[in-house]
Amino acid sequence: MDNGKRSVLRKTWEQQDASYQGMMLNSKAPLLHEEDTSEILSYLPTLQGLDVVELGSGIGRFTGSLAKTADHVLAVDFVDKFIKKNKEVNSMFTNIDYIVDDAMNIKLEPNSVGFVFTNWLFMYLDDNDTTRLLNNILKWVPSEGYVFIRESCLYGSGDLSFGENTTYYREARQYEELFRTISTTTSGGAKEYCFRIDKSKSLDSYIKVMKNKNQIAWLLQKVRRENEARL
Numbered sequence: 001m002d003n004g005k006r007s008v009l010r011k012t013w014e015q016q017d018a019s020y021q022g023m024m025l026n027s028k029a030p031l032l033h034e035e036d037t038s039e040i041l042s043y044l045p046t047l048q049g050l051d052v053v054e055l056g057s058g059i060g061r062f063t064g065s066l067a068k069t070a071d072h073v074l075a076v077d078f079v080d081k082f083i084k085k086n087k088e089v090n091s092m093f094t095n096i097d098y099i100v101d102d103a104m105n106i107k108l109e110p111n112s113v114g115f116v117f118t119n120w121l122f123m124y125l126d127d128n129d130t131t132r133l134l135n136n137i138l139k140w141v142p143s144e145g146y147v148f149i150r151e152s153c154l155y156g157s158g159d160l161s162f163g164e165n166t167t168y169y170r171e172a173r174q175y176e177e178l179f180r181t182i183s184t185t186t187s188g189g190a191k192e193y194c195f196r197i198d199k200s201k202s203l204d205s206y207i208k209v210m211k212n213k214n215q216i217a218w219l220l221q222k223v224r225r226e227n228e229a230r231l
């Protein structure tokens with residue numbers, strides 16, 4: 001995404017309140033937040049002993065819950081006031097570090113991250129950046145490591161206005177095609193690891209409260225690509 005578009009997106013987010021409503025862009029946020037977070041947390045693998053990276057953490061609707069079981073959480077968001085709020089609400093945790101930066105700028109060592117969590121991030125990245133970030137994430141997690149992704153597909157999740165031209169409402173199958181194209185290669189150019197879609201779920205909370213079945217969550221696992229034809 002070019003820098004102009006990126007800065008429009010960041011400025012649009014900077015205008016949002018550092019509140020559940022601001023994060024969810026939804027007037028029903030106080031009611032939805034509880035159901036949304038508890039459903040999503042129920043789909044995560046066990047985080048015990050893991051170093052977790054949360055990209056686009058916002059004010060921390062999930063950060064504290066991740067920190068309760070993980071060894072460590074690195075929360076990243078490019079809006080300073082969201083990270084400030086996140087720090088404030090999660091000040092009781094000593095195992096969270098925060099970075100104010102664009103997720104695209106984050107550089108981590110291969111195999112150094114036990115679990116990557118994103119909730120509504122890729123919908124703000126164009127196809128090139130989505131592919132680039134997925135490639136980075138595939139390298140960061142070790143073999144068998146998990147990645148959680150939740151996105152608004154086809155249309156928005158909320159009823160509050162936002163810069164619609166800065167959002168990519170992809171179809172679920174477009175994400176799934178992308179997940180299937182990502183792989184690491186050996187020095188000889190052979191495909192080595194890829195993502196397996198372990199779970200794909202239309203969120204019950206949004207079907208119930210918003211009559212929206214296009215809030216899609218995926219749990220991906222990094223696996224060895226043993227048989228390309230099969231995948």
Ligand SMILES: C[S@@+](CC[C@H](N)C(=O)[O-])C[C@H]1O[C@@H](n2cnc3c(N)ncnc32)[C@H](O)[C@@H]1O
Nearest residue numbers: 013023056057058061077078102103119120124
């Ligand atoms: C819809 S909010 C969701 C926040 C949080 N994940 C949640 O579920 O409450 C999207 C968040 O992603 C952040 N964001 C969007 N694009 C980003 C990027 N390229 N790098 C870092 N943060 C980004 C925004 O600042 C915002 O906090």
